[in-house]
Amino acid sequence: xxxxxxxxxxNYLPLGYEELYAALExxxxxxxxxxxxxxxxxxxxxxxxxxxxxxxxxxxxxxxLIAKGSIENQEIDFFEEKRIDLPIEKCKxxxxxxxxxxxxxxxxxxxxxxxxxGSYVISEFADYEMKVDLKRPECMFLGLLHKSDILIGFQxxxxxxxxxxxxxxGNRPFFRPGAMKADFARAxxxxxxxxxxEVFYDPFCGAGGFLIEASILGAYVLGSDLNSSAVKGxxxxxxxxxxxxxxxxxxxxxxxxxxxxxxxATDPPYSIQSSTYGKTISGLIExxxxxxxxxxxxxxxxxxxxPSYSEPERIAEKVGYKMKTIIDARVHRSLTRRIxxxx
Numbered sequence: 428x429x430x431x432x433x434x435x436x437x438n439y440l441p442l443g444y445e446e447l448y449a450a451l452e453x454x455x456x457x458x459x460x461x462x463x464x465x466x467x468x469x470x471x472x473x474x475x476x477x478x479x480x481x482x483x484x485x486x487x488x489x490x491x492l493i494a495k496g497s498i499e500n501q502e503i504d505f506f507e508e509k510r511i512d513l514p515i516e517k518c519k520x521x522x523x524x525x526x527x528x529x530x531x532x533x534x535x536x537x538x539x540x541x542x543x544x545g546s547y548v549i550s551e552f553a554d555y556e557m558k559v560d561l562k563r564p565e566c567m568f569l570g571l572l573h574k575s576d577i578l579i580g581f582q583x584x585x586x587x588x589x590x591x592x593x594x595x596x597g598n599r600p601f602f603r604p605g606a607m608k609a610d611f612a613r614a615x616x617x618x619x620x621x622x623x624x625e626v627f628y629d630p631f632c633g634a635g636g637f638l639i640e641a642s643i644l645g646a647y648v649l650g651s652d653l654n655s656s657a658v659k660g661x662x663x664x665x666x667x668x669x670x671x672x673x674x675x676x677x678x679x680x681x682x683x684x685x686x687x688x689x690x691x692a693t694d695p696p697y698s699i700q701s702s703t704y705g706k707t708i709s710g711l712i713e714x715x716x717x718x719x720x721x722x723x724x725x726x727x728x729x730x731x732x733x734p735s736y737s738e739p740e741r742i743a744e745k746v747g748y749k750m751k752t753i754i755d756a757r758v759h760r761s762l763t764r765r766i767x768x769x770x
Contacts, residue, residue: 428471428472428473429471429472429473429491430461430469430470430471430491430492431469431470431471431472431476431489431490431491431492431580432467432468432469432489432490432491432492432569432571432578432580433447433467433468433469433470433480433486433488433489433490434466434467434486434487434488434489434490434526434569434571435447435466435467435468435485435486435487436466436485436486436487437465437466437528438485439485439611439614439756440465440466441754442485442614442754442756442766443466443483443485443486443614444463444468445618445752445754445768446483446484446485446486446614446617446618447468447479447480447483447486449617449618449619449620449768450479450480450482450483450617451470451472451476451479452620453479453482453617453620453621453622454476454478454479454482454622455622456472456474456476456479457472457473457474458470458471458472458476459471459472464528464573465528465529465573466528466571466573467528467571467573467578469492469578475583476489477489477583477584480583480584481584482613482617482644483586483613483614483617484586484591484609484610484611484613484614484617485610485614486586487526487585487586488569488582488584488585488586489582489583489584489585490568490569490580490581490582490583491513491580491581491583492578492579492580493508493513493551493568493579493580493581494507494508494547494578494579495507495508495576495577495578496576496577496578496579497575497576497577498533498535498572498575498576498577499575503543503544503547503577505547508551513552513581514581514583515552515555515557515566515581516555517565518555518557518565518566519556519557519558519565520557520558520559520560520563520564520565520566521545521548521557521558521559521560521564521565521566521567521568522541522545522559522560522561522564522566522567522568523541523544523545523548523567523568523569523570523579524541524567524568524569524570525537525540525541525544525569525570525571525572526569526570526571526572527572528571528572528573529573529574530574533572533574533575540570540572540577541570544568544570544577544579545559545568547579548568548579566581566582567581567582567585568580568581568582569582591608591609591610591613592609594609594639594668595608595609596608596609596634596636599634599664599667599668600663600664600667601634601635601659601660601661601663601664602634603633603634603657603660606633606634606636607636607637607694609636609639609640611756612636612637612639612640613640615637615692615694615730615732615766616637616640616641616644616692616730618692618728618730618752618766618768619641619690619691619692619728619729619730619768620690620727620728621641621644621646621689621690621692622644622645622646622689623644623645623646624645624646624647625646625647625689625690626646626647626648626649626687626688626689626690627641627642627646627647627648627649627688627689627690627691627692628648628649628650628651628685628688628690628691628722629641629648629649629650629651629691629692629693630650630651630652630680630683630691630693630715630719631651631652631680631693631694631695631696631715632650632651632652632657632658632661632675632693633652633657633661633694634657634660634661634664635650635660635661635662635664635665637650637692637693637694638650638661638665638673639664639665639668641690641692642665642671642672642673643671645671646671646689646690647671647672647673648665648671648672648673648674649673649674649675649676649685649688650673650674650675650676651675651676651677651678651679651680651683652677652678653677653678653679653680655677658675658676658677661675662675680693680695680711680714680715680718680719681711681714681715681717681718682718683718683719683721683722685722686722687722687724688722688723688724689724689727690723690727690728690729690730691719691723691728691729691730691731692729692730692731693715693730693731694731694732695708695711695712695715695731695732695733696708696711697733697734697762708733708734708737709737709738709742712731712733712737712739712742713742713745713746715731716729716742716743716746716748716769717746720746720747720748726770727770728751728768728769728770729748729768729769729770730766730767730768730769731766731767731769732764732765732766732767733764733765733767734762734763734764734765735755735763735764735765737765739765739767740753740765740767743767743769748769748770749769749770750767750768750769751768751769751770752766752767752768753765753766753767753768754766754768
């Protein structure tokens with residue numbers, strides 16, 4: 428079993444944890460978590476989790492865990508080291524980057540820590556004769572400092588922020604106020620556990636944010652909306668981004684003309700910037716959930732978000748869904764988005 432070190436975005440906890448676990452499940456990767464702390468997840472697996480990590484919007488980086496240690500009297504004592512082979516045969520240069528998490532209890536600055544960890548890497552992997560290159564390294568080692576504990580890992584993958592920025596709602600040809608940011612939409616799609624080649628459905632597709640993200644993951648996407656201009660706009664956005672195979676319907680989520688889907692993720696209207704067409708938020712959600720039960724494959728996942736004050740979990744239980752996860756994510760001062768994962 429290999430130990431992996433995951434470094435999560437601090438602004439989206441616990442959503443970042445749940446997204447990672449969901450992505451691992453979606454890629455059929457058996458894993459066991461051995462340590463969870465502020466922004467840190469250590470887990471073991473016999474299968475490479477890189478593909479699962481590459482799905483995640485709120486994961487900064489994924490590493491193979493090399494060592495754990497503590498810092499006392501400005502010196503690092505590594506008390507648990509992983510004697511493993513790393514994929515560094517072609518790496519002639521490397522650098523170390525240190526991230527400090529939480530309150531600072533160590534006086535050493537980042538530059539000093541990176542120098543110490545760099546010396547450790549050179550010593551431990553002397554056979555590879557790697558040299559330090561701070562500008563264009565071929566390999567990256569990541570040190571995570573939490574309180575007085577230090578973790579060091581060999582980086583396998585890191586998030587490409589530029590890709591998400593390119594898909595920001597304001598950069599699409601069709602824009603609707605209140606559209607969810609690309610990274611947040613990706614995280615919710617990941618919670619649905621959709622896999623390549625499966626059918627994904629969003630019954631309130633809006634401007635198509637969820638459909639875009641699910642399509643990038645290799646799913647066949649279906650979207651519908653009661654607003655015909657939203658359906659047309661979603662078509663424009665999907666065509667503009669050139670993403671995969673999709674079908675769109677102008678229709679009511681309470682009367683879904685579909686037979687079978689593998690996953691559902693959606694963001695129903697809140698009567699704030701999107702109309703509920705005279706229906707209460709609770710009533711709309713309840714009718715949508717009742718209808719969705721007839722098309723969602725057994726033991727698969729439905730994810731939706733709603734204002735926390737509407738108590739969406741109570742509505743889901745009333746309809747007969749099994750609750751898997753509830754996550755609260757603050758949008759702004761007057762709105763907390765409650766994300767509910769059902770089976």
